[in-house]
Amino acid sequence: MIQLHNIPKDREHDERIQQDESLWGTHNVHDPAIYKDGDWYYVFSTDAQEGGTFKAGIQMRKSKDLVNWQWVGRAFSELPVAAKHWTGATGLWAPEITKFGDTYYLYYAASQFGRNQSFIGVATSRHIEGPWIDQGEVVKTEQGEGPNAIDPNITFDAQGDPWMVYGSFFDGIFLAKIDCATGKFVEEGKGKQIASRHISVEGAIEGPYIVYNPQHDYYYLFVSYDSLFSSYHIRVARSKQIEGPYVDSNGYEMTNTELPPNDVGMKVLGSYQFDGGPGWIAPGHNSILKDQENYYVVHHIRVEDKKGHYLHIRKIGWTEDGWPLVSPQRFAGEKDKVFKMEDVLGNWECIYFDKDNTSKINALNRRFSTDSDDTKAYKIELHTNNHLTLTSAHHPSIDGVVMLGWDWEKSVETIVFMGKDKEGNVVTGKRSV
Structure with missing residues (x-):
């Protein structure tokens, strides 16, 4: 429990x-x-x-x-x-x-x-x-x-x-x-x-x-x-x-x-x-x-x-x-799981860990989509072993990984991701429910 x-x-x-x-x-x-x-x-x-x-x-x-x-x-x-x-x-x-x-x-x-x-x-x-x-x-x-x-x-x-x-x-x-x-x-x-x-x-x-x-x-x-x-x-x-x-x-x-x-x-x-x-x-x-x-x-x-x-x-x-x-969330005993594309599509709360910002950073709402024409969303590609790539018109390409997590704010199971771009800027997030 x-x-x-x-x-x-x-x-x-x-x-x-x-x-x-x-x-x-x-x-x-x-x-x-x-x-x-x-x-x-x-x-x-x-x-x-x-x-x-x-x-x-x-x-x-x-x-x-x-x-x-x-x-x-x-x-x-x-x-x-x-x-x-x-x-x-x-x-x-x-x-x-x-x-x-x-x-x-x-x-x-x-x-x-x-x-x-x-x-x-x-x-x-x-x-x-x-x-x-x-x-x-x-x-x-x-x-x-x-x-x-x-x-x-x-x-x-x-x-x-x-x-x-x-x-x-x-x-x-x-x-x-x-x-x-x-x-x-x-x-x-x-x-x-x-x-x-x-x-x-x-x-x-x-x-x-x-x-x-x-x-x-x-x-x-x-x-x-x-x-x-x-x-x-x-x-x-x-x-x-x-x-x-x-x-x-x-x-x-x-x-x-x-x-x-x-x-x-x-x-x-x-x-x-x-x-x-x-x-x-x-x-x-x-x-x-x-x-x-x-x-x-x-x-x-x-x-x-x-x-x-x-x-x-x-x-x-x-x-x-x-x-x-x-992980953007504390460990709660969750096990490993292999995800499909439909698992990771939708709305996410994301934290952008700006290297120059040492103050508290608030989460931003982002959408993960496979639609290339959706300019307001991250286009997601899901690879083997739960690795992913996110691309956006407004941000460099992000390489990362998804895993099962626990949403401590809402007390429900969720999916989390962690990624970095080519300049070493880290982005993490959890799927919204």
């Missing part, structure tokens, strides 16, 4: 959720890291909460369907000593969870907002729910010098070797190889820079995550741009080598700071609103779940005019030329 994510409906309901962690569900999830362990999916997240008595230690939740989440607890009862001493932090940020052999490794970051006196550490356990034993420093950075040791992600290359990608703002995103016997860097130092942004936007890039797709034989680097409070959004680039260079769909390298800062990286998800639904604001700091042949983006997001933040999980659709696009 589909259950809507917890969005406080009134003050009394809001206060009850704030005081009772068992009711949080997807509420208060920030910087989520996901890991599948047996039949359970686990999400570990930053020490961030709306209201109630603040507690530190990294939040843990689990689910069997990626829709309904139950509270597990916190990984730590107190902050690791070295991290607290180095940073003065009161909570832990942006965890990462992985497994080497029979041991789980929980990475954590400590810092203070706007500073790069930061610390990434790691703890180990034989069980994913702990208890966790702190193993200390992986990498730390000093205020005013070099990169920023936050936002760790462990990824595996095509040979199965682990790497850490990390960093934000101060000098960009870095990558270093990991020793799976210790969970720490193979070589001393900070690693290799693989992405950055211009100082004119305060170098606003963070939350890196790399995933390898063997079908397309690319490594995909997901990052979040801009302010986590208002203009956060997710972009992607790819590389044939895990150490880069990572380039977007226009061939621009993610280390290019000569171009206008919004020109680099393909924007795949930003703030938006469908008719009849809330404004969803500042999606970002994602992890990626690969579950058999399916890929999912797991990220936090805010509700317009509210302080809280929530967990969203969305399926990824892949273009024929190997680019990941993000």
Whole structure:
């Protein structure tokens, strides 16, 4: 049964959720890291909460369907000593969870907002729910010098070797190889820079995550741009080598700071609103779940005019030329389905993720048709494996994919599509009912 994510409906309901962690569900999830362990999916997240008595230690939740989440607890009862001493932090940020052999490794970051006196550490356990034993420093950075040791992600290359990608703002995103016997860097130092942004936007890039797709034989680097409070959004680039260079769909390298800062990286998800639904604001700091042949983006997001933040999980659709696009609707347990032309004709609500617009983007009504003489509609061609092409007199040709989805605004099953044009502009939408 589909259950809507917890969005406080009134003050009394809001206060009850704030005081009772068992009711949080997807509420208060920030910087989520996901890991599948047996039949359970686990999400570990930053020490961030709306209201109630603040507690530190990294939040843990689990689910069997990626829709309904139950509270597990916190990984730590107190902050690791070295991290607290180095940073003065009161909570832990942006965890990462992985497994080497029979041991789980929980990475954590400590810092203070706007500073790069930061610390990434790691703890180990034989069980994913702990208890966790702190193993200390992986990498730390000093205020005013070099990169920023936050936002760790462990990824595996095509040979199965682990790497850490990390960093934000101060000098960009870095990558270093990991020793799976210790969970720490193979070589001393900070690693290799693989992405950055211009100082004119305060170098606003963070939350890196790399995933390898063997079908397309690319490594995909997901990052979040801009302010986590208002203009956060997710972009992607790819590389044939895990150490880069990572380039977007226009061939621009993610280390290019000569171009206008919004020109680099393909924007795949930003703030938006469908008719009849809330404004969803500042999606970002994602992890990626690969579950058999399916890929999912797991990220936090805010509700317009509210302080809280929530967990969203969305399926990824892949273009024929190997680019990941993000569903405009949250995953609700739907299965794969092959569509016929009559399934996709008709009216759609579409979101155009303008790379230069970091504000909320409202859906526009569009019609999909096979009639070449209908100048007000997109002409649609449906190909094998649910891939499609949209052409219009008013917009460049769009290549994309359709899949089954759940309309959260209307609580009915629907069809969704995700596409991009030749310039890397992304369009997503859902079929109107």
